[in-house]
Amino acid sequence: MDAQLELLIMLHDVDHLLRESHQEEKELGFKMEESSEGLEKARKRIAKKLRRSVLERYELLLNRYGRSVAPVSKGICYGCYMALPTAMASGKAKNEKVISCPNCGRFLYWIGK
Amino acid sequence: MKLKELLKPELIELELKNNNKKGVLQELVGLFPLDEKAKGILLETLKKREELGSTGVGKGIAIPHCRSLLVKDLHLVIGRSKKGVDFGALDGKQVHLFFLIVASPLEPTNQYLIVLGKVAQIAREITKDQRILEIDEKSEFIRFLGEVEESLQG
Ligand SMILES: [Zn+2]
Numbered sequence: 001m002d003a004q005l006e007l008l009i010m011l012h013d014v015d016h017l018l019r020e021s022h023q024e025e026k027e028l029g030f031k032m033e034e035s036s037e038g039l040e041k042a043r044k045r046i047a048k049k050l051r052r053s054v055l056e057r058y059e060l061l062l063n064r065y066g067r068s069v070a071p072v073s074k075g076i077c078y079g080c081y082m083a084l085p086t087a088m089a090s091g092k093a094k095n096e097k098v099i100s101c102p103n104c105g106r107f108l109y110w111i112g113k
Numbered sequence: 114m115k116l117k118e119l120l121k122p123e124l125i126e127l128e129l130k131n132n133n134k135k136g137v138l139q140e141l142v143g144l145f146p147l148d149e150k151a152k153g154i155l156l157e158t159l160k161k162r163e164e165l166g167s168t169g170v171g172k173g174i175a176i177p178h179c180r181s182l183l184v185k186d187l188h189l190v191i192g193r194s195k196k197g198v199d200f201g202a203l204d205g206k207q208v209h210l211f212f213l214i215v216a217s218p219l220e221p222t223n224q225y226l227i228v229l230g231k232v233a234q235i236a237r238e239i240t241k242d243q244r245i246l247e248i249d250e251k252s253e254f255i256r257f258l259g260e261v262e263e264s265l266q267g
Contacts (some may be wrong), residue, residue: 001150001151006150006154009154009181009182009183010154010157010158012182012218013154013158013161013179013180013181013182013218014158014161016179016180016218017158017161017162017165017179017180020180021165021166023226025166027226027230028226028229028230028233029233030166030168030170031166031167031203032165032166033164033165033166036165038164039161039164039165042161042164067218069182071182071185071217071219073185078219109182109183111182111183111184111185112147112148112151112183
């Protein structure tokens with residue numbers, strides 16, 4: 001897996017954690033620490049390792065869609081639910097470089113199982 | 114969704130070898146049907162989730178969980194440690210049973226929250242006695258959890 005893509009997935013999952021923690025506490029009663037400072041710091045550490053252009057795009061997509069990375073399964077981008085062009089869907093470069101969906105622009109991650 | 118549909122022998126470890134938080138999470142993640150790289154990322158996310166607050170909910174039970182891009186479906190991995198693990202549980206007690214739940218962020222029906230709620234409910238039920246710690250066979254373990262689930266729906 002491409003190292004930048006790996007970081008993108010980590011950033012995506014961390015952003016999700018930060019967003020969902022409130023819901024977990026309210027709806028499921030999981031006790032949360034008062035501060036999420038540690039996680040914010042971890043987010044910064046991950047973001048810093050991303051290429052500037054990739055990070056800027058990530059933040060842009062996050063603001064636009066609330067989520068910047070979309071899983072791909074069976075040739076479909078699960079960000080916009082459009083089929084990817086055949087050449088891309090069958091490409092050998094899956095997860096070996098940072099690729100964006102030609103339709104919605106989200107970063108793509110080909111999901112295994 | 115029934116818990117039974119999620120209970121699979123290959124996703125259960127009745128004799129966890131590790132006795133600390135990091136080691137146990139690693140051991141549980143090891144059971145996931147993912148490649149090594151993906152397992153590494155998932156482990157990081159779970160550790161970060163614990164930083165927000167321990168999922169050791171008390172009475173010897175922990176329910177580590179997160180959503181991750183890496184999985185397509187909802188997965189439930191169960192681990193047991195008879196000796197117990199220091200997991201930073203809310204009541205300070207050692208944890209004996211781990212229910213690790215990972216779902217896709219896209220999972221549309223919110224099964225994730227439902228399953229989390231259900232596991233918490235079952236966990237409360239099974240801690241009323243010691244039986245769950247005494248079962249030796251995975252098939253028996255699965256059957257027992259299924260029965261508890263049924264009884265709660267009753
Ligand atoms: Zn798309």
